[in-house]
Amino acid sequence: MELIEHVHAARLKRQYEPADTKLIATGGYRSPDAHLLEDVLVSIALKKPVLLKGPSGSGKTKMAETISAYFNQPMHSINCSVDLDAESMLGFKTVVQQQGQTMIDFVEGPVVKAMKAGHILYIDEINMAKAETLPILHSVLDHRRMLTNPFTGEVIYAHEDFNVIAAINEGYIGTTPMNEALKNRFVSYSVPYISGEQLSELWDERFPELLPTIKTMMLSLAEDLKNQVQQGILSEEAASIRSLLDATELAQFIAPLRAVRYAIAEKLADQSERELVIELAKTWIK
Numbered sequence: 001m002e003l004i005e006h007v008h009a010a011r012l013k014r015q016y017e018p019a020d021t022k023l024i025a026t027g028g029y030r031s032p033d034a035h036l037l038e039d040v041l042v043s044i045a046l047k048k049p050v051l052l053k054g055p056s057g058s059g060k061t062k063m064a065e066t067i068s069a070y071f072n073q074p075m076h077s078i079n080c081s082v083d084l085d086a087e088s089m090l091g092f093k094t095v096v097q098q099q100g101q102t103m104i105d106f107v108e109g110p111v112v113k114a115m116k117a118g119h120i121l122y123i124d125e126i127n128m129a130k131a132e133t134l135p136i137l138h139s140v141l142d143h144r145r146m147l148t149n150p151f152t153g154e155v156i157y158a159h160e161d162f163n164v165i166a167a168i169n170e171g172y173i174g175t176t177p178m179n180e181a182l183k184n185r186f187v188s189y190s191v192p193y194i195s196g197e198q199l200s201e202l203w204d205e206r207f208p209e210l211l212p213t214i215k216t217m218m219l220s221l222a223e224d225l226k227n228q229v230q231q232g233i234l235s236e237e238a239a240s241i242r243s244l245l246d247a248t249e250l251a252q253f254i255a256p257l258r259a260v261r262y263a264i265a266e267k268l269a270d271q272s273e274r275e276l277v278i279e280l281a282k283t284w285i286k
């Protein structure tokens with residue numbers, strides 16, 4: 001698409017310092033349908049903050065990394081489930097010695113760096129942030145694209161390539177809701193678990209040496225788990241692609257059923273859910 005191509009071409013012309021180059025991620029996200037990734041890229045090209053909503057292990061972080069890779073653009077990540085405060089987003093003052101003199105310097109945090117340099121800012125688990133933390137970003141996330149740094153008084157206008165991608169672990173059931181004023185500033189996309197052909201291709205890419213019997217077992221189990229989750233019988237992390245990838249990796253070395261137990265079943269809180277996962281896995285072991 002011309003809009004995306006135009007932005008892509010412009011960003012590929014940029015050159016980065018070695019330290020920033022390290023922040024360019026690796027791609028590999030597989031879009032669950034023909035449109036999702038492209039539709040997200042349209043928002044990115046239009047400088048709209050993007051919100052990715054989906055269950056754990058559905059590829060939200062992978063999608064953000066893929067966007068970073070596509071635009072060859074460094075990405076800074078912050079995670080709101082840790083004790084995120086204004087300092088960890090914006091930066092902090094520190095004392096430095098310069099030519100025998102004691103001076104106060106400001107060490108820029110990820111938000112300020114990404115805004116000034118035109119990098120991507122990835123805000124993970126944004127619904128987990130403390131209520132008082134994120135309003136500071138409101139002016140960054142709307143048409144103003146600016147921030148007055150409360151620690152320095154500096155007024156910062158975002159570089160034209162600055163983008164925000166946020167993620168929330170919200171699946172079919174939903175979790176901690178996100179503050180409305182904040183949510184309102186994003187264009188939101190649901191990121192479902194991939195399945196069928198997409199999943200099969202991901203497995204071929206990750207496990208080129210895998211025994212076909214194990215591949216068939218894991219992908220069949222994946223479909224079962226997804227169905228049970230959709231019917232509300234299993235909690236959604238049971239169908240996490242991350243866990244399935246882990247189970248497959250283990251199954252190259254230990255009995256597949258034990259691999260499924262450790263990587264998928266044991267993570268579930270409910271005893272009956274753990275048993276169901278094992279029973280489903282057994283039906284695919286010949």
Ligand SMILES: Nc1ncnc2c1ncn2[C@@H]1O[C@H](COP(=O)(O)OP(=O)(O)O)[C@@H](O)[C@H]1O
Pocket residue numbers: 028029030031032054055056057058059060061062063167194202241242245
């Ligand atoms: N659609 C997808 N395309 C490529 N890889 C995927 C996809 N969905 C999940 N994965 C893989 O599953 C694992 C978990 O994905 P991740 O992006 O960390 O999930 P999330 O951030 O949604 O919890 C990673 O190894 C990721 O590459």
Ligand SMILES: [Mg+2]
Pocket residue numbers: 060061062124167
């Ligand atoms: Mg993630």
